[in-house]
Amino acid sequence: MPRSLLIGLPSDKKRENGKRQKGLVSAGKTNEESDIFKMVKMIIQRQYDPVILFSFSKRECEFLAMQMAKMDLNGDDEKVNIETIFWSAMDLLSDDDKKLPQVSNMLPLLKRGIGVHHSGLLPILKEVIEILFQEGLIKCLFATETFSIGLNMPAKTVVFTNVRKFDGDRFRWLSSGEYIQMSGRAGRRGIDQRGICILMVDEKMEPSTAKMMLKGGADSLNSAFHLSYNMLLNQLRSEDGDPEKLLRHSFYQFQADRALPDLEKQVRELEIERSSMVIEDEESVKDYYDLLQQYTTLKKDVRDIVLSPKYVLPFLQSGRLVRVQYSTDESTFSIDENVSWGIIINFEKVKTNTEERRPEDCDYTVDVLTRCSVIKDISGKKTMKVIPIKSRGEPVVISLPLSQIDGLSSVRMYIPKDLLPVEARENTLRKVEEVLSRFAKDGVPLLDPEEDMEVKSSSYRKAARRIEALESLFEKHDIRNAPHIQHKLKVLHAKQEIKAKIKSIKKTMRASTALAFKDELKARKRVLRRLGYITSEDVVEIKGKVACEISSADELTLTELMFSGTLKDATVEQMVALLSCFVWQEKLQDAPKPREELDLLFYQLQETARRVANLQLECKIQIDVESFVNSFRPDVMEAVYSWARGSKFHQIMEMTQVFEGSLIRAIRRLEEVLQQLILASQSIGETQLEAKLEEAVSKIKRDIVFAASLYL
Template identity: 70%
Template sequence: MSLRDKQRVIYTSPIKALSNQKFREFSEEFSDVGLMTGDVTIAPNASCLVMTTEILRSMQYKGSEIMREVAWIIFDEVHYMRDRERGVVWEESIVMAPKNSRFVFLSATVPNAKEFADWVAKVHRQPCHIIYTDYRPTPLQHYLFPSGGDGLFLVVDEKGTFREDSFQKAVNALGAASDNGNKRNGKWQKGLQAGKSGEESDIFKIAKMIMQRQYDPVIVFSFSKRDCEILAMQMAKLDLNVEDEKKLVDTIFWSAMDSLSDDDKKLPQVSHILPLLQRGIGVHHSGLLPILKEVIEILFQEGLIKCLFATETFSIGLNMPAKTVVFTNVRKFDGDKFRWISSGEYIQMSGRAGRRGLDARGICILMVDEKMEPSTAKLMVKGSADPLNSAFHLSYNMLLNQMRCEDGDPETLLRQSFYQFQSDRALPNLQKRVKDLEEQRDSIMIEEEDKLKDYYSLLEQFRSFKGDIRSIVFSPRHCLPFLQPGRLIRILSTSGEKDKLSFSQDEQLTWGVIVNFERVKSTSKDDTDVRPEDAQYTIDILTKCRANKDNSRGKIVQTVPLTEPGEPLVVAVPLSQIDSLSAIRIYIPKDLLSVEARENTLKKVQEVLNRFPDGVQLLDPEDDMQVQSSSYKKAVRRIETLEGLLAKHVVSKSPILQKRLQVLRKKEELTAMVRAARRQVRASTSLAFKDELKARKRVLRRLGYATSDDVVELKGKVACEISSADELALTELMFSGVFKDATVEQLVSLLSCFVWQEKLKDRPKIREDLESLLSHLHDIARRIGKVQLECKVQIDVEAYVNSFRPDVMEAVYAWAKGAKFYEVMKITEVFEGSLIRAIRRLEEVLQQLVLASKSVGEVQLELKFQEAITRIKRDIVFAASLYL
């Protein structure tokens, strides 16, 4: 439409690979198409421009001519806006887009599209229509494959019905397989190992079955690059291509590799993957050489790869559907812990199954190897997409660019952000919540409320001193000599749920007998130096227990008084749960494995208790246990005083005291909830990020990037140009003269610390000249971190300093020196693709530094950065994309 009406149109996507793909598609259909990603620029004056969203943002800040002529901006994959790091770029671009242009937002997974459309309509004062389908054009069937099993179980059919019976069968099959576990000896291990030779791994079984039933092509998702490769290697016995297809793969592969030098053609990754590709098996992850990734994508599109092992990025960045999708694991590591994948992630990946127009239905297979709660599985396969929530956050580059623009103002940007819109949206509900809670609280009428409150606070003090005494008497120093097996012990019962807590001076207690005690192993390295009396201990106690089901955590075992029903169990409790130790010890059998032995022992305990109707003799803390501390004596005196006050108190005689105290506690809880809700309302009514904005402006003033009147200074002009790496640290390095003194190789090597993000297990040794540059960078980072802390920006200074990682300094140094890629790969342990991505980002940063030097008239530096670009921009690292 735009081309017909002689208007300009911009198409943006989150990922360079997708932009390249779209450029190719559009070029075939319309001739007048250009491309702008950080790596490549083709026909920048074309009427239809394909670009990454980052490029759009920088064009907006630079006031590019193109922005004035644009009639339509298409944002593809707009759900990327919820991305933690890059999502904010979408919000900036949408808010700052020219007022006379129109927009199209595309996404397969935005359940709260109405909210998003309302925001766009509000910011741009133009209607925003939602066109949606709430069904899949190609329906999906979801199957479970229990580890070690032989079959598939259909758990969700194409109508979207969850089949409970079939799910139970799958879970039982999993149980059966794990009961024969000794025989299989952990054969599963995420479907990787093949167990004994001759035994087929689970993934091999599934792949074979998929091929027999003609469910191919299939994408097998795995969450680690290594796993993808190991799994693919296990398929080496399968051959999925006929002779003609093999020849075709060979032709396509080598014509793609033609652009490489002879040395690069000999790279292990290139030579190892061809035999797999010829068999119709592929691997796709970020560690592959970009050119290989593209060959594999093309082969997959042409139907020459029947089985592809890929990481999650494949489902986000490319439009490549298959007939079947397999999940080898339903847990992933998200940076700090392993967790189940969310229903949103599952939808994104399973969405690759089922090709529109080709398949009647798509098939998803979940390989499950752990006892997966039905609710977890149900949530995953029947859940909804993650809502599009704002991931807005402030950056110094954004603030400086806003200050520099003539009509820019960071506060306006904040006010118009989706984040602020969502906060305002939530306000009426929050206010209603405050009102409801207040009404609920005020409806509770208590007679003599003040006197009751007074009694309640005495009781709380009494409890707290009781706890103090406990922590002194039952500290390891005093009680370890008395924790012999067989001693009767009284502990705080864990069965009293919060609401049933007794409001008398006696807490719910239960008797048991000590079996043994042990030191808790610490996770810290210096555990060996801890003195015995400072260590942590738990005691194993035989007592009555009851198991309660708690949905979130499975079963919870709770101790109960001996007179109540329950089963005799040995439980580990911390010292803090001891209430008192008795002077009596009984004989306990060495072996308590049988229920009978445990029952008999507890009968003995009960007999002893029955013999002393006035209570068993307890160890006296002062006389028997030699507790002599002044804080203990003080606490005892306070307790005696409180006991007197409680006994004499007016309300203590009330027959329904317990009930009244429970009502009072409910009221106190409501008061606390009202306070919290009011805080939320206050936070929502004030401008989001207001304090952080002030703090960050303070940092910019203190470091000399802007004046108190928000005028951008020389340093600020440099930081405005840098968006691909840490703008403050780079600017400080530039102004400290480090770049002037360093050689080109050293400079490139130092910059690699800004673009390398993966964590390596052991840091490689680096040469002295680089080591001194690195420590200079770390000093600068530490200084910036401290200034931010002083200005009240929340930051962990050491984590910030360590985020500049030297892992690839040596490799990049060698590359800048002119080494061949295969030589560089011998220096470092990293994946080829990861290194190439880092060097490409490095080139992007260098381009920005060239512009930065130009903007402040540093001609010498500008030439130096240009030379650095020339040094690193060569061979396989910058091989042109096959899509272009």
């Protein structure tokens, strides 16, 4: 088991986020050694090499490796061996390909005993680096997470250059499974007594997070089985094919069945607990509870409308008194909400990574000076909670979301320019308290949503009228002043939560006892019937036979394009460029727009994809139409078009900012799609298109893109 060391780094550690240059990026001139340089230097001095340094970005791998450029870890004999192995492998390439920046820039690093390994490298270059690492000629390897999976290449030491990664949706801490997989590379069987694992942490990590990462178990194995149209059509075409039988014998169904006994036990225990909760006059209490729930929901709806940015932003002026909500440790069931008062200092827009949101839907926070309780934990982290303004607490300027604002006053006050001194904040809050005392009888005047804020919404008016009606019902309700009403409402609330939990578990049980994906299976069959892939008796039609052969791209969209004549009408080069949209998955920030004829083809692809997605939506398939359409990307259309026209690899790399290895992988996948389309054309006797597709294969299958593997 590798030992783990957590190394703290300065929080202002610089990361390379610049635009990618050809070959390896330059680290630039620095007067002082970087943290990575110092770390590797210490590892080499203590003879903890070879070392693998894991980074979660291809660009960062290259950037960090270039910071090691002045470090030399190999002797003269080792350098000769590296050069011999390197050029023996590169002899498989043409003279033009040997001049690629990635090839020429890598050798000086390798001779120093430093390597880089990520999916953006040329495949032949990755294989050379793997061979050199196995032979002990690379002492320091910068790699992405993929190096820890499928390759048995351990080292004495593993370093995590970061313990947070972007998973396509957000930045998060590493899971215990990911940590186990990568740290497992530390320690070589029969060579090292123990492996060494070092984590470089450049931001505060909670002890519970560290414990979960270092001590947690491996990620649980759950079925990722999903239905596809290709699978369904092949089952229907087969003489003894039965989609339902396939689903019944899937690991997904097995896991669902295995969970049933535990779910039944949970339901029994919850029902016993619910039965033990006895409430006097439960029917009346339930009636009052339902009114409270309606009231709470309506109040929230009103707040959401009134406090939407388009209405509230003009009134968030500095100095305005504001009513804010606060939470208590115990739930209270009353129409009287927990509110305090404060004074607005400022407001700002919250930065989000989502580009699809409209400006009017952006989130805002409001800086409010109010009374707070401030609690410090063991690590010194402060937790601040809003409390009633007249309670004992600290005067704090706290950022609150708009959802926590309960109302805006028409009263505005002067606030001092400098609120850093505690005395200034305390004096300001005392003045707020004086205003509250002055309006103690009738309450502080609030801005009227319709008259002052000009909220013009029928939903608001309807909700406001309903709130007034509910308030009059509360006044007349018999049980409102009954003894122990708060206790009874709490018990009933707990009972309702148990009821909801039982309902949820029973729903899961019904889904488990029924065949997994049964509804989806029916929906997918409806899609296939409406598109003409199968008959009402589930007999596969000619379009279905084509889709049966396509598994490396979206079968429905590609089949529809094929039958619309788009592939037949385009030239071979245009067709290849269009098909690249099916296999390219990476997102580029500043991808060049393809030429006019390619852009027109891409528009036809988008319209076909949108039609297919909308049809699936109509047939009750859960799909985001725009996300599906945007999954087809034109980023490498120009590069693939030029490659099919006979351009050299170094020429097409000048047209795009993608990594060489990523483009090669896309072209290889494209060749796989073309081979499947050839089989599809043969199955329906489309000889003209078949010949065109074979010509396309011959045009792209050449040179460095399809260079033989060194392992064969």
